[in-house]
Structure formats: C-alpha cells, structure tokens
Amino acid sequence: ACDPLNTETGINEDLVVAATLPFIDSARDGVAYLGKLVAKYGSAEGNGIIFSDKKDVWYMEIVTGHHWVAQRIPDDSYAVTGNRVAIQQVDFNDPDNFMWSDGIQEFVEKNHLNPDKYGWDFRHIFGTADVFDQHYNAPRQWYGHKVLNPSVEFDPLDFDIPFIMQTNHRVTLEDVQKILSSHYQGTPYDPLGHEGTEQQKQLFRPISLNRTQNSHILQVRNDLPEAASTIMWMSFGVPTFTPYIPFFGNAEDIDVSYRETPEKLNMDLKSAYWMYRTLSMLVESHHAEFSKEDLDYLKDSREYLYRWVNEIAPQVKGMAPSEVSDFLSSKTHEMVAEMAKRTKNLMAELVMHGLELSKLTFKIDKNL
DSSP states (O other): OOSOOOTTTSBOHHHHHHHHGGGOSSHHHHHHHHHHHHHHHOBSSOEEEEEEOSSOEEEEEEOSSSOEEEEEOOTTOEEOOOSSOOOOBOOTTOTTTEEEOTTHHHHHHHTTOOOOSSSOBHHHHHOOOSHHIIIIIHHHHHHHHHHHOTTSOOOTTOTTOOSEEOOSSOOOHHHHHHHHTOSOTTSTTOTTOSSSOHHHHTSSOOSSOTTOOOEEEEEEOTTSOGGGOEEEEEEOSOTTTSOOEEEETTOOOOOHHHHOOOSSOOTTOOSHHHHHHHHHHHHHHTHHHHHHHHHHHHHHHHHHHHHHHHHHGGGGTTOOHHHHHHHHHHHHHHHHHHHHHHHHHHHHHHHHHHHHTOSOOOOHHHHO
C-alpha cells in the first residue's frame, strides 16, 4: 500500500533476463543494474532473482514497487527458499555482503513496517506468514535442509526456517537434483509413500509436481575451461522420474527435440517435453512395480551424463571462440539422441511390463 507494484509497465519476471544479462559483467553488477531498472520503471511483481558468476552468488528479492534487498551467499554455505521472502537479518554496515534499494530503511521506519523490537529482519518486514505458506512454501524449504543437513531438525510448519546454513559435507550436483525432484521421500508427507496417513500425505505441496514444466540447475564449474564452465541441467516431465540433461551455456544451437514442442502429444515422441511427460505418466501409473526400473535408469543416466560432461568440456581448451559453440552444439545433439534412445527403450520395457499387469487375463488351470 505504501509503495504499490507497477503492474502495467513495471519490470516483471519475463523481462528480467533480457533486460539485465546483456549489460552486466558480474553477479554483483546484475543486482545493481536490475536495481536501477526497478528504481526507474518500478516492479510489476514480487520476485526473487539469483545472479551467479564464477566467484559469487547473489540473491535479490524485490518486495514492493521500488524496494529490494540482495544478499551474497557465503562461499562456505548454501541457501534454500520455497517461493516466499527468504532473506532474514540485513546488516547495513556490511556492503560487501548486502545491497539494498535507496531509502529502504527510511521507508520502513516512516511507515512503521518493522514488527520486531530489535534487528531488521527482511522476511518479517516484507514477507508473508500464513496458512498458505505453511502448506505450500515452508515445507519445501524444510525438506531442502533435511537433505543437506539431516542432523538438524526443523518443523515443516515453522515460518522462521533459516535461509542460509552451513553443512558438514560438500554439496553435490546430485544433492540438488534430489531436492528438486523430491516428494518428501522418507517422511510421512510423501504422497507416494507408505509411512503416513492419507491426511499427512496430502498435507504439503511436494517440490516435484505433475505440473512442473521444467526443473533446472544452473552450474558454474571453475575446474573446467571457461568456455565450457557454465551448464544448465534441465529436466522435463516430472523430475521425480526424469533425468537432468546438461546443456552448455556456450552451445548456441539447441536440439530440435527441445526447440520445438507441439501443443499436444505426438506419439512419435520426437519432442523431449512429451517424451519425458509420457515416461513420468507410465512410471507413476504403476509406481510400486515400475519405480525400481526407473531408479536404475536415472542412476545409469547420471553416470553417463556426468562422464559425458567431464569428457567433452576439457576439449574446448585452446579452441577459438568461433569454434566452441559449433563443437559443443554438435556434441550435445549426440548426447540428446543417446538419452532419447535410452528413454524410449525404458518406455518400451515398461509398456510390456504393464501389459503383464493387466487384470484382463484368464488361465484355465487357475480359474477353473
């Protein structure tokens, strides 16, 4: 009410990448540049944006028409959020690790927005804490910490689950995949599990949903040649059942199976989107019978794809910039074709297995 969103002509989610990325040289520059755009045009919506480079990760949260805060994630820490305001205590005496919109402290003071007697908790000031958060957002944050910090216990209904924490082990790509593809495995809240009551299984929104359009992990690997150091791992279908496929940031051409997606399923399954959607439906339809085969497929896929990245990326060292994109694009086409082959083979096996599970069967010796 004190600083309304500019829903008509303000910066929205669809504009952020195109309006920011071509004009910045670092993650910190990204925060500053987007902050200037928000100051000039206003924001159309609340947003959380991650800026990452080979040195830093900054997380920026826009909460009103013109106000925002960003925090640098410490090198020895990880951060988890679930579609709600995440940043907590802001240290305005630490500009190396915090950035903020001009006048935000005065804005909060003038409009009596800080509910706390002490401190300046961004989440308390600008965030929500309602029944929707408890069932839709906070549990996802809780499960992320459960995977990365299993010895630390939180309540999935807690509004003050930490944003940033340290853990006693290195966070792996597989850890992140496990979180993003999860449906609260190993807890009473798993809709596909056997531990909880029917009420518990429907209590919280899983991280991986049947309506997930894509799930992705953006990775910067400083141990690889710079031209092949940025990778987007993308999963189509329901991430619980489908693999994360690596795409190099400097491969300008993307395979036609990812570039073109028909509106409806075409049973030749040339579209990666529909191929992985179909696999997801097949596995979930007979989850108890098919999950082992799917898990084996996912494990084998990770082994192949991790090895593929480690074999292909070093080969760009010494290449001219004009050669890198063509090389990475060509190799990616080959990898995508291999994954399509593996996926369709699995689907064929599942269809045959499914036919054997049909109740429309009859054996004279058994039924007479």
